[in-house]
Structure formats: structure tokens, C-alpha cells
Amino acid sequence: MTWCARLEVFGTTTRTMHATTAASRLRASPARLLLLGGSRAARRASSRRAATSTPVRAAAPSVPSVYGSPGSRTQIVEWLALELDVPIKSVTLNRAVMASPEYRAVHPFGKIPGCKAEDGTGIFESGAIMLYVADLAGSLPTPEARGAAAAWVIWANATMWPALETSRGKCDMQGLFGPVEDILGRSDWLLGDELSVADVAVGAYVKYGQLFFRMDISKFPNLSKYMAAIESRDAFKKTVGGG
Ligand SMILES: N[C@@H](CCC(=O)N[C@@H](CS)C(=O)NCC(=O)O)C(=O)O
Structure with missing residues (x-):
């Protein structure tokens, strides 16, 4: 499905x-x-x-x-x-x-x-x-902020999700999520201290990978903690988490 x-x-x-x-x-x-x-x-x-x-x-x-x-x-x-x-x-x-x-x-x-x-x-x-x-929302106030956010949105849509979808969650997980794991070791969210459009794009497709392909992220403790934080959010529960 x-x-x-x-x-x-x-x-x-x-x-x-x-x-x-x-x-x-x-x-x-x-x-x-x-x-x-x-x-x-x-x-x-x-x-x-x-x-x-x-x-x-x-x-x-x-x-x-x-x-x-x-x-x-x-x-x-x-x-x-x-x-x-x-x-x-x-x-x-x-x-x-x-x-x-x-x-x-x-x-x-x-x-x-x-x-x-x-x-x-x-x-x-x-x-x-x-x-x-x-x-x-005014959350991308400079070209640099927009570029940094767009990078994650495009990565989630054009790189991460196609890799998961074509392999049904069996692709090179270290290659895909290793760099994400490192970033999440340094900050709570992909672009710093606050959730941004980058986290919504990436978090949604990680969740879909888990739901549709039983993707296991337990090897990535920072990513696992990040996903737990995402899943506890009301806005997530009312939308992606509830669908
Ligand atoms: N890359 C597009 C994908 C759009 C897409 O394939 N949407 C699906 C629903 S999730 C759709 O419209 N399916 C109906 C159809 O293909 O006729 C996006 O992110 O918006």
C-alpha cells in the first residue's frame, strides 16, 4: 500500500x-x-x-x-x-x-x-x-536561509524518498542517514534550535519509510530521538501521524 x-x-x-x-x-x-x-x-x-x-x-x-x-x-x-x-x-x-x-x-x-x-x-x-x-510564515528571511531550507526539502523529495521507495527501505542506510545522524548530534533540529520546514520534509519521509517499508532506524540514536520528538508534536499527530 x-x-x-x-x-x-x-x-x-x-x-x-x-x-x-x-x-x-x-x-x-x-x-x-x-x-x-x-x-x-x-x-x-x-x-x-x-x-x-x-x-x-x-x-x-x-x-x-x-x-x-x-x-x-x-x-x-x-x-x-x-x-x-x-x-x-x-x-x-x-x-x-x-x-x-x-x-x-x-x-x-x-x-x-x-x-x-x-x-x-x-x-x-x-x-x-x-x-x-x-x-x-516569514521563516526564511534571507536567500541563505531559503537556500539552506530548500536543500533539505529537495533532498527529502528527490534523494531520500526515491532511494527508500525504489529499494523498499533496503538501500544504503549509512550513506543516506549517516550525515543526518551527525548533524542531529550537534543540534536538536536540522537547521538549529528550532523546527523548520527542513525537519517537516525530512521527518515526514522518514516516518513514511517506517510505515511503508518497516524501515529500522534504531542504528541511528540521534535520528531515533529526533523522530520521537517529531512524533510527540500535536501538529504532527493531527496530520502525518494521524493519516
Ligand atoms: N513529487 C510530487 C508527487 C505527487 C504525487 O504523485 N501525488 C500523488 C498522491 S501522494 C498523486 O497525485 N496520485 C494520484 C495520481 O497519480 O493520479 C509531489 O511531491 O507533490
């Missing part, structure tokens, strides 16, 4: 993390409504706001929509958003919507997760969406 297996069973729903708790189910022809305007309730609230408030750009909160499905990589993005306190609107898609031209405007390949920024910009690839969320 992969973590994408549950995709088939979900319909099309929205829920807002942080900003509001309103959830709605869209029925007939959802793709256009969903991707262009969000839920009816959200649009009604938005037109009420427009009618009663001065249209000052800074006053309008920017809430990106993240399209996906429970039990998929979408939950890595949701975990990060919770950790960094970035409000996002989580929208669960079904396969019909994923194949629609409207969704292809957000994600050209029709995969999940996809993200539509409040200004309409489409962002795809979970790693790119994570870096966007990290930027929205």
Missing part, C-alpha cells in the same frame, strides 16, 4: 485550518466552483466583508487553498502550516476534479497536492508548496 491509496474514496470537501472551522461539501460540477471561488459559504462571507469594509489590501488575509486528500503528501503541507501557524484552506479533491482543466491550471500534471495562492498563482510539487508556506 502507498499513502496515495486512499485517494479514491474521498469526495470533494473543504476545510479551513486555523482561519475558520467552516467546512462545506460541494455537489454538482464542483471543479469550477471549487477552484475559482471556494465554497458558497466562503464566497458569501467574502461578499459580506466586501460590502462592509474598506478595501484595504493589507487588511485581507491571504489564505492559500491547498488541494489534496487525507492520507497523501498533502498532509506534509498541512503539518507544516500548523507548525508555522499559516492559515490554509484544505480542499479534498476527487479524481474527476483532479482531471479537470480548472485543476490542471493549478497543477499541470493533475496530481496532489496542488496549491492556489490567494492571488491565483498555481504552485505544484509538495516541496515547492512547503517552501511557499515557510515563506508566508
Whole structure:
């Protein structure tokens, strides 16, 4: 089983993390409504706001929509958003919507997760969406901070996970995790004293390696301690850990 297996069973729903708790189910022809305007309730609230408030750009909160499905990589993005306190609107898609031209405007390949920024910009690839969320949180204040974080996000997505997936967790574990073990011997988190987007990317794929391939990390005490710290976090439990 992969973590994408549950995709088939979900319909099309929205829920807002942080900003509001309103959830709605869209029925007939959802793709256009969903991707262009969000839920009816959200649009009604938005037109009420427009009618009663001065249209000052800074006053309008920017809430990106993240399209996906429970039990998929979408939950890595949701975990990060919770950790960094970035409000996002989580929208669960079904396969019909994923194949629609409207969704292809957000994600050209029709995969999940996809993200539509409040200004309409489409962002795809979970790693790119994570870096966007990290930027929205103001957690990557310099090009150097962004580069250092992007290195781990790209390593997790393009090196670590493909190595685990193609070998079903039987690759050269020392080559893969030895350097991570050394870094975690010097600091609690990959980029210092605080959890960052780097830890969410790496921690999620280590967890998936354990879940899907019974990957054993007991030879790496620092990595094991790090994963225990990750698994104790509420945001992790509500997202990747609960999926
Ligand atoms: N590298 C992409 C992978 C995207 C991907 O393959 N997503 C899966 C779900 S986890 C998907 O959309 N599967 C449905 C399909 O392939 O039709 C990312 O990290 O966003």
C-alpha cells in the first residue's frame, strides 16, 4: 500500500485550518466552483466583508487553498502550516476534479497536492508548496536561509524518498542517514534550535519509510530521538501521524 491509496474514496470537501472551522461539501460540477471561488459559504462571507469594509489590501488575509486528500503528501503541507501557524484552506479533491482543466491550471500534471495562492498563482510539487508556506510564515528571511531550507526539502523529495521507495527501505542506510545522524548530534533540529520546514520534509519521509517499508532506524540514536520528538508534536499527530 502507498499513502496515495486512499485517494479514491474521498469526495470533494473543504476545510479551513486555523482561519475558520467552516467546512462545506460541494455537489454538482464542483471543479469550477471549487477552484475559482471556494465554497458558497466562503464566497458569501467574502461578499459580506466586501460590502462592509474598506478595501484595504493589507487588511485581507491571504489564505492559500491547498488541494489534496487525507492520507497523501498533502498532509506534509498541512503539518507544516500548523507548525508555522499559516492559515490554509484544505480542499479534498476527487479524481474527476483532479482531471479537470480548472485543476490542471493549478497543477499541470493533475496530481496532489496542488496549491492556489490567494492571488491565483498555481504552485505544484509538495516541496515547492512547503517552501511557499515557510515563506508566508516569514521563516526564511534571507536567500541563505531559503537556500539552506530548500536543500533539505529537495533532498527529502528527490534523494531520500526515491532511494527508500525504489529499494523498499533496503538501500544504503549509512550513506543516506549517516550525515543526518551527525548533524542531529550537534543540534536538536536540522537547521538549529528550532523546527523548520527542513525537519517537516525530512521527518515526514522518514516516518513514511517506517510505515511503508518497516524501515529500522534504531542504528541511528540521534535520528531515533529526533523522530520521537517529531512524533510527540500535536501538529504532527493531527496530520502525518494521524493519516
Ligand atoms: N513529487 C510530487 C508527487 C505527487 C504525487 O504523485 N501525488 C500523488 C498522491 S501522494 C498523486 O497525485 N496520485 C494520484 C495520481 O497519480 O493520479 C509531489 O511531491 O507533490
